[in-house]
Amino acid sequence: MNRRYFLGATTALSAQRVMGAGDRVRAGIIGAGGRGRFLTGEFKEIGAEMAAVCDVYESNLAAGLKVASTGALPFDHYKKLLEDKSLDAVVVATPDHWHAAMTIDAVEAGKDVYVEKPMAHKIDEGFRIIEAVRRTKRVVQVGTQRRSFDLFLDAKKIMESGVTGEVQLVNSWWYNHVNRPLPPKMEGKLDWKQWLGSAPAREMDPMRFRNWYWYWDYSGGLLVGQAAHVMDAILWFMKSSHPIAVTCTANKTQAPEWEIPETCVLTAEFPENYIAVFTLGYKAMRYAPVNDQMKQFHGSKARFDVGRESYALYPEATGPEVMKPSKEERRPGAFNSAARQHIRNFLDCVKSRNEPNAPVEAGQATNIVLCMALDSLRQGRRLRWNSAARRVET
Numbered sequence: 001m002n003r004r005y006f007l008g009a010t011t012a013l014s015a016q017r018v019m020g021a022g023d024r025v026r027a028g029i030i031g032a033g034g035r036g037r038f039l040t041g042e043f044k045e046i047g048a049e050m051a052a053v054c055d056v057y058e059s060n061l062a063a064g065l066k067v068a069s070t071g072a073l074p075f076d077h078y079k080k081l082l083e084d085k086s087l088d089a090v091v092v093a094t095p096d097h098w099h100a101a102m103t104i105d106a107v108e109a110g111k112d113v114y115v116e117k118p119m120a121h122k123i124d125e126g127f128r129i130i131e132a133v134r135r136t137k138r139v140v141q142v143g144t145q146r147r148s149f150d151l152f153l154d155a156k157k158i159m160e161s162g163v164t165g166e167v168q169l170v171n172s173w174w175y176n177h178v179n180r181p182l183p184p185k186m187e188g189k190l191d192w193k194q195w196l197g198s199a200p201a202r203e204m205d206p207m208r209f210r211n212w213y214w215y216w217d218y219s220g221g222l223l224v225g226q227a228a229h230v231m232d233a234i235l236w237f238m239k240s241s242h243p244i245a246v247t248c249t250a251n252k253t254q255a256p257e258w259e260i261p262e263t264c265v266l267t268a269e270f271p272e273n274y275i276a277v278f279t280l281g282y283k284a285m286r287y288a289p290v291n292d293q294m295k296q297f298h299g300s301k302a303r304f305d306v307g308r309e310s311y312a313l314y315p316e317a318t319g320p321e322v323m324k325p326s327k328e329e330r331r332p333g334a335f336n337s338a339a340r341q342h343i344r345n346f347l348d349c350v351k352s353r354n355e356p357n358a359p360v361e362a363g364q365a366t367n368i369v370l371c372m373a374l375d376s377l378r379q380g381r382r383l384r385w386n387s388a389a390r391r392v393e394t
Helices: 003-014 034-046 058-067 078-082 096-108 123-136 150-160 192-196 206-210 221-238 334-352 360-379
Strands: 026-030 049-054 073-075 089-092 112-115 140-142 167-175 245-250 263-270 274-281 293-299 302-307 310-315 327-330 383-386 391-393
Touching (some): 026 034, 026 078, 034 049, 034 058, 034 089, 034 334, 049 058, 049 078, 096 112, 096 123, 140 360, 150 221, 150 310, 150 327, 150 334, 167 221, 221 274, 221 360, 245 360, 263 360, 360 383, 360 391
Parallel strands (some): 026 049, 026 089, 049 073
Antiparallel strands (some): 167 293, 245 263, 263 274, 293 302, 302 310, 310 327, 383 391
């Protein structure tokens, strides 16, 4: 072990208090927008003390403090929050382009981290996260909550039984309807320069700030937002760590203010000899959550359909009759518990120091596919992944 590694690991360990199973985890939220406030409430519900709130937008900071635990401290810069040695963990719920820097700085400060998906905004960022997490021996959970959802855990067991036979094709989709951009209305002060971070400098733009999800500099739109969940589940079920190649095509965006389309098709090829196709259709009609998404594993013996709140196994049937599942589970509304189960897994691992259900290596496997999809869409060509060199090639 070299001196730099040793000092980094011991510094992080010394900043982390030793916790017992009955101890209450003290955590802070970085990014108190809508998702951040939702997670704050869920962490509190499970028993964490949400003792600190950080946001660069005055309105979000005030709203976050109302949801956090009584006496929570406000911060306008995340590095100031990380200096609080009483915090065991932080939740990162900022725009995507900040995920990597905040996660790395947090583990270097001795904090465990729950980071929203996608784990990073660029491929190299993901590898830097892995290096920092493994060197500091911190617990980091990526917010892909299907990995802790009991329905998906049951479905994974069915998949692992081999009942489908060989799978060479996975079709998946997420259909729904997205409205026009949020109005560029600001309420309170914003530290625009800090919010931009590593993104290209530009004049303050309320439209970009309010609709950051739809701009290349900060995110990947619903293509990344939804594929982060669907592709992660596919890679998890198929035991894949990286693609061979990725291609992505799309329609023009229907909102002239946005850069990223709402209708896209992503095709990923894998070394395990299968192709995964994900279709995003967010100019379709509206669907109930139980019906809006699907992953179909087409095996040589059976087809396995896994939705958000359902699964069904269809054995081979060559007759004209309507196919009937041999195994089926459908639980409308059950997905509401998925985030809570994922958070509970994270908090348990903070105390036990066990590996969480969505580790950083899994987050990076999906991140590679997502980043390649965005690059393929913008370049208009199929891209290959060189796993040995850890780089994208044309």
